[in-house]
Amino acid sequence: MPYEAELAHALLTVTRATLLTRRVFTSSTKGTLSKTDTSPVTIGDFGAQALIISSLRHAFPNDAIIAEEESSSLASNPTLTSEILSLVSSTSLSPEEEARLGGSIKDESQLLSLLDMGKSTGGPSGRVWALDPIDGTKGFLRGGQYAVCLALIEDGDVKVGVLGCPNLPLSDTAPLPTSAPDPDDASTGVLFSATLGGGASSRPLTHTSSKPQTDGVKTIHMHSLQPDNIPNATFCESVEAAHSSHSDSSAIAELLHIPLSQSVRMDSQAKYGSIARGAGDIYLRLPVPGKGYVEKIWDHAAGDLIVREAGGVVTDARGQNLDFGRGRRLEGNTGVVAAPQGVHDVVIKAVREVLEGKKDVDR
Ligand SMILES: Nc1ncnc2c1ncn2[C@@H]1O[C@H](COP(=O)(O)O)[C@@H](OP(=O)(O)O)[C@H]1O
Ligand SMILES: [Mg+2]
Ligand SMILES: [Mg+2]
Ligand SMILES: [Mg+2]
Numbered sequence: 001m002p003y004e005a006e007l008a009h010a011l012l013t014v015t016r017a018t019l020l021t022r023r024v025f026t027s028s029t030k031g032t033l034s035k036t037d038t039s040p041v042t043i044g045d046f047g048a049q050a051l052i053i054s055s056l057r058h059a060f061p062n063d064a065i066i067a068e069e070e071s072s073s074l075a076s077n078p079t080l081t082s083e084i085l086s087l088v089s090s091t092s093l094s095p096e097e098e099a100r101l102g103g104s105i106k107d108e109s110q111l112l113s114l115l116d117m118g119k120s121t122g123g124p125s126g127r128v129w130a131l132d133p134i135d136g137t138k139g140f141l142r143g144g145q146y147a148v149c150l151a152l153i154e155d156g157d158v159k160v161g162v163l164g165c166p167n168l169p170l171s172d173t174a175p176l177p178t179s180a181p182d183p184d185d186a187s188t189g190v191l192f193s194a195t196l197g198g199g200a201s202s203r204p205l206t207h208t209s210s211k212p213q214t215d216g217v218k219t220i221h222m223h224s225l226q227p228d229n230i231p232n233a234t235f236c237e238s239v240e241a242a243h244s245s246h247s248d249s250s251a252i253a254e255l256l257h258i259p260l261s262q263s264v265r266m267d268s269q270a271k272y273g274s275i276a277r278g279a280g281d282i283y284l285r286l287p288v289p290g291k292g293y294v295e296k297i298w299d300h301a302a303g304d305l306i307v308r309e310a311g312g313v314v315t316d317a318r319g320q321n322l323d324f325g326r327g328r329r330l331e332g333n334t335g336v337v338a339a340p341q342g343v344h345d346v347v348i349k350a351v352r353e354v355l356e357g358k359k360d361v362d363r
Pocket of ligand 3: 136298
């Protein structure tokens with residue numbers, strides 16, 4: 001299977017990092033800092049990023065890396081740096097698995113330099129890994145959903161995608177969660193993955209060295225929805241109204257005769273994983289008027305491939321494919337609309353009607 005080695009590595013390194021973030025999630029102090037753009041970052045984000053970059057440098061030393069965080073956000077904070085080092089030093093993987101990932105991080109200076117190895121500018125050619133160590137940091141802090149996200153992009157196309165979603169139900173048939181997860185619940189925690197042309201899968205996040213990662217793997221599919229059934233569809237969107245316009249999504253739902261009670265708000269790329277396994281149908285991310293925000297590739301690369309491999313279509317709000325070959329951001333796109341193949345056209349038509357109807361007013 002093409003990209004077998006990359007997928008196996010991505011699954012293991014995302015597992016190790018997600019288990020680290022789970023330890024921070026359940027701890028009372030998360031070492032939260034505010035970045036220059038006022039968005040939050042925690043010792044969980046830094047720890048997961050350092051561990052994943054360290055393993056990628058070990059296994060694929062010639063590949064470029066684009067990652068969200070950088071050491072300057074730590075603002076030379078020695079207390080937090082040493083907390084992160086102790087966090088990355090404790091592992092629940094076996095010695096063999098640790099060896100596959102290149103082992104642990106030695107000291108603070110190695111930790112800081114690893115954090116800064118994700119500054120590639122990307123572009124249309126070559127191999128680049130896109131890493132979001134915690135997507136949905138606000139959800140992570142609120143006790144909601146978050147995801148550890150890693151994708152391999154080659155010549156602008158996503159070839160491998162893995163999402164670690166520790167707070168989603170393990171069961172593919174469980175409904176979209178609407179309340180805060182119970183981190184002690186053994187039926188919580190799932191990994192989603194896909195390779196281009198190889199389909200999409202889910203598997204339990206619960207990891208012990210005696211339980212290989214091939215245990216419990218299931219192929220996942222989106223619901224096969226047809227236009228007549230759209231009023232029965234569930235849609236999901238960001239919890240944060242600043243990240244996706246809630247008023248536009250309500251107008252679109254109304255146009256499609258989808259009751260608002262069928263909308264679920266959740267943080268992170270857990271939305272992509274959820275619709276890919278049929279625990280929801282449509283993901284809307286609608287540009288907030290007047291902001292001119294350009295989406296980051298690490299917020300979408302893994303989820304885009306997982307949904308497409310599960311039988312869905314992912315485009316921006318104008319119906320264009322997401323273009324991951326334009327650098328660190330999705331410079332050619334605005335918003336995201338993901339839906340099953342049978343209804344994506346109809347959803348885009350409604351999205352365009354609502355967004356273009358207000359074009360002269362506020363965008
Ligand atoms: N104004 C904005 N519009 C859209 N997305 C935004 C945004 N400001 C921040 N984001 C992104 O939204 C991501 C979270 O998405 P969601 O709202 O679906 O959970 C954040 O990822 P991080 O949490 O990794 O920083 C961040 O990159
Ligand atoms: Mg962030
Ligand atoms: Mg993110
Ligand atoms: Mg993040």
